[in-house]
Amino acid sequence: MATDLFEQLAELEVPPPPDQFDQQLHERVNRSLVCGQLVDLGVSGMPWALAHFARALVGFLTLTVTGRYESKTKHRRR
Numbered sequence: 001m002a003t004d005l006f007e008q009l010a011e012l013e014v015p016p017p018p019d020q021f022d023q024q025l026h027e028r029v030n031r032s033l034v035c036g037q038l039v040d041l042g043v044s045g046m047p048w049a050l051a052h053f054a055r056a057l058v059g060f061l062t063l064t065v066t067g068r069y070e071s072k073t074k075h076r077r078r
Helices: 002-011 021-066
Strands: none
Touching: none
16 A cells, blocks of 8 residues: 555655755755854853953953952962
8 A cells, every 4th residue: 555655656756955955954054053153152152252351351450550450370390
């Protein structure tokens, strides 16, 4: 029974895709990729960058006010 269905489907004519099909597909995919990348940048990239910039800015202000820069992380040699 399944082979009859497949044989019937094999005999059907399939119309060609529209002329602008590839262009429309690329526009939709590109739009969704750009939106996803902007969300990723806003949610994870910008807060990370701002946190590191704030650390550097606080260190600069500390150096300006006190004349000393004290790092809270200690680098040990092994």
